[in-house]
Amino acid sequence: MDIIYMDNNATTRVAPEVLDTMLPYLKDFYGNASSMHSFGGSVGREIIAAREKVAALINADPGEIIFTSCGTESDSTAINAAIRSNPEKRHIITTRVEHPAIKNLYEFLAKNGYRVTWVPVDKEGVLDLDYLYSHLSEDTAIASIMWANNESGVVFPIDEIAEKLRNKGIVFHSDAVQAVGKIPVDVKQTGLDMMSISGHKIHAPKGVGVLYVKKGTKFSPFMIGGHQERNRRGGTENVASIIGLGKACELAGNHLDEIDTRVRILRDRLENGLIENIPNALLNGKKDERLPNTSNISFEFIEGEAILLMMDQLGICASSGSACTSGSLEPSHVLRAMGVPFTAAHGSIRFSLSTYNTEKEVDYVVENLPPIIDRLRKMSPFWKEGACKLQ
Amino acid sequence: MWEYTDKVKDHFINPRNVGEVENPDGVGEVGSMACGDALKLSFKLDENNRIKEAKFQTFGCASAIASSSAMTEMLIGKTVEEAEKITNDDIADYLGGLPKEKMHCSVLGRDALEKAIYCYRGEDEKVIDGNIVCECFGVTDKEIERAVTEHHLRSIEDVTNYVKAGGGCENCHEDIQKIIDGIYDKADDKAPEKKKMTNIQKISLIEETLEREIKPALQKDGGNIELIDVDGDRVYVKLIGTCATCKASQLTLKNYVEIRLQEMVTPDLIVEEVK
Numbered sequence: 001m002d003i004i005y006m007d008n009n010a011t012t013r014v015a016p017e018v019l020d021t022m023l024p025y026l027k028d029f030y031g032n033a034s035s036m037h038s039f040g041g042s043v044g045r046e047i048i049a050a051r052e053k054v055a056a057l058i059n060a061d062p063g064e065i066i067f068t069s070c071g072t073e074s075d076s077t078a079i080n081a082a083i084r085s086n087p088e089k090r091h092i093i094t095t096r097v098e099h100p101a102i103k104n105l106y107e108f109l110a111k112n113g114y115r116v117t118w119v120p121v122d123k124e125g126v127l128d129l130d131y132l133y134s135h136l137s138e139d140t141a142i143a144s145i146m147w148a149n150n151e152s153g154v155v156f157p158i159d160e161i162a163e164k165l166r167n168k169g170i171v172f173h174s175d176a177v178q179a180v181g182k183i184p185v186d187v188k189q190t191g192l193d194m195m196s197i198s199g200h201k202i203h204a205p206k207g208v209g210v211l212y213v214k215k216g217t218k219f220s221p222f223m224i225g226g227h228q229e230r231n232r233r234g235g236t237e238n239v240a241s242i243i244g245l246g247k248a249c250e251l252a253g254n255h256l257d258e259i260d261t262r263v264r265i266l267r268d269r270l271e272n273g274l275i276e277n278i279p280n281a282l283l284n285g286k287k288d289e290r291l292p293n294t295s296n297i298s299f300e301f302i303e304g305e306a307i308l309l310m311m312d313q314l315g316i317c318a319s320s321g322s323a324c325t326s327g328s329l330e331p332s333h334v335l336r337a338m339g340v341p342f343t344a345a346h347g348s349i350r351f352s353l354s355t356y357n358t359e360k361e362v363d364y365v366v367e368n369l370p371p372i373i374d375r376l377r378k379m380s381p382f383w384k385e386g387a388c389k390l391q
Numbered sequence: 392m393w394e395y396t397d398k399v400k401d402h403f404i405n406p407r408n409v410g411e412v413e414n415p416d417g418v419g420e421v422g423s424m425a426c427g428d429a430l431k432l433s434f435k436l437d438e439n440n441r442i443k444e445a446k447f448q449t450f451g452c453a454s455a456i457a458s459s460s461a462m463t464e465m466l467i468g469k470t471v472e473e474a475e476k477i478t479n480d481d482i483a484d485y486l487g488g489l490p491k492e493k494m495h496c497s498v499l500g501r502d503a504l505e506k507a508i509y510c511y512r513g514e515d516e517k518v519i520d521g522n523i524v525c526e527c528f529g530v531t532d533k534e535i536e537r538a539v540t541e542h543h544l545r546s547i548e549d550v551t552n553y554v555k556a557g558g559g560c561e562n563c564h565e566d567i568q569k570i571i572d573g574i575y576d577k578a579d580d581k582a583p584e585k586k587k588m589t590n591i592q593k594i595s596l597i598e599e600t601l602e603r604e605i606k607p608a609l610q611k612d613g614g615n616i617e618l619i620d621v622d623g624d625r626v627y628v629k630l631i632g633t634c635a636t637c638k639a640s641q642l643t644l645k646n647y648v649e650i651r652l653q654e655m656v657t658p659d660l661i662v663e664e665v666k
Contacts, residue, residue, distance in 0.1 A: 084639055112645045303427065305393075305452035309403065331427075342425045346450075379409050379456060381431040381448035382424055 050246025071198030085218035147179035152285030153294025273366030298344035419506030525556035
């Protein structure tokens with residue numbers, strides 16, 4: 001059975017070109033970049049080249065790029081650097097819809113004496129900027145605001161927020177894991193202090209990430225060890241993955257236009273096809289402020305895991321915002337923050353496309369999902385044919 | 392991805408007995424949309440008072456649908472008295488087992504069956520037995536006690552997995568912990584009763600922990616710590632040497648000294664610095 005992969009906000013396939021650039025460094029060129037011999041030195045030059053490619057994608061200087069092991073490490077490094085460089089400050093800000101990499105870290109800090117402001121979103125997932133701005137204070141060490149939400153796909157106005165935070169003595173970090181490679185990101189123009197990127201979201205392998213740190217930002221390392229990354233992140237470099245990430249960033253830069261046009265058209269075709277063919281299907285997230293690849297749709301009166309497993313039978317991969325992982329059966333914190341009603345929140349499905357998706361795949365999903373939804377609804381005690389749409 | 396047995400997958404993909412029985416003898420509805428799962432069960436008896444037909448409608452995940460389907464299959468052919476004896480473990484066993492996090496799906500089935508039987512007998516709904524502990528899901532202390540005893544549950548998470556209690560606002564976690572502790576304290580007579588520490592015992596344990604563990608660790612970095620006073624659960628300390636000027640000293644104090652003392656002495660301790 002062919003796999004139809006529409007879960008690219010979870011992870012992406014490694015681009016074949018990326019794998020090709022990596023393989024020599026897993027086989028023949030196994031030298032350590034820190035070694036004195038030229039065998040290791042040649043590896044060091046490739047890391048420099050990769051750093052330049054990453055920097056080019058986000059318009060940074062190569063010296064502002066720190067390679068890490070993943071997005072989570074980048075996030076943890078950024079937040080810890082900010083609070084350690086400002087030990088007198090006890091207030092930190094973030095949003096109610098962050099990825100667990102930020103959310104759980106902030107909850108941990110809240111338990112350890114930090115005052116946390118959680119900025120809310122409206123029912124379309126749009127950030128309440130007034131709330132954010134009115135909670136800034138002299139005691140604020142860091143504001144961490146994601147660039148784009150992984151579940152709803154809603155993009156936050158990072159340029160505008162950076163402008164407001166400038167010269168206030170507040171470190172501004174953004175978890176841009178979902179934005180980089182899908183929409184243009186220019187750190188120079190935006191002027192934020194730190195930003196996290198994850199390799200496996202942009203067709204590089206898992207196990208490599210990036211923290212951008214603007215020149216002049218106070219920093220202290222999270223992983224203390226060797227001199228690698230100019231003493232900002234100890235540990236022998238993940239050479240092959242870093243080189244792969246360089247290639248992936250080069251490809252991502254070339255593909256931005258395609259994502260904004262062809263992938264966006266595919267996403268809209270999928271979304272409109274499903275909403276037109278399935279009654280009581282509701283879009284989550286503000287339609288024209290989303291990533292071009294993401295669509296989050298709630299199918300009322302049924303539960304997400306059941307939908308996913310039915311789709312799995314047909315080889316269709318997507319995600320659900322309903323985590324039936326424990327007795328709590330609670331919808332995701334993102335959908336709850338958006339106030340999506342229970343009738344819809346449990347049956348939300350996220351489709352996230354990439355340049356590898358085709359029109360044929362989209363049409364297959366549009367054709368095969370309606371019978372699945374219908375079947376599950378016929379099993380549901382809440383489904384009545386022609387039920388009116390709940391607000 | 393859940394590791395479901397083939398039988399669970401089969402009952403999910405090809406559920407048996409979906410729908411509503413016409414002119415049923417008993418109907419039971421449990422759960423709600425807010426809970427995330429719900430089940431409506433109806434059955435009809437034949438002339439020999441055996442269940443001839445049993446049907447379900449379920450809103451929920453794959454294992455909720457499979458549990459409902461399995462239960463209807465188990466019911467058919469049984470008398471009400473026999474059906475009454477079906478437990479949630481029986482349903483899970485019939486399916487070759489369920490992941491621990493999904494056990495509540497089988498509980499959902501048993502609860503609906505219980506209600507349907509009450510309905511058949513024309514009895515009032517079961518009077519709530521015990522006091523509600525989890526307000527979100529309406530779970531009583533008796534139900535939690537039963538789950539803990541029957542399934543040898545040891546943590547709040549386990550309780551949530553089985554009877555949902557504690558899965559909502561989490562305000563009842565303390566009470567659930569007390570119920571769990573109560574059951575195991577009783578079961579384990581030999582365990583020494585947890586006595587409240589006297590102030591003298593507490594202070595000497597704090598001193599001992601500081602001397603044995605915390606001071607040597609800080610001394611490695613050229614710092615040190617001195618115990619100034621203990622007032623109730625507040626421990627006043629003074630940082631000395633490099634610790635006194637270190638910017639990360641607050642983190643050391645909260646993330647290391649306090650946590651270590653809480654572990655070794657009592658979880659209520661709060662460490663504060665005296666300048």
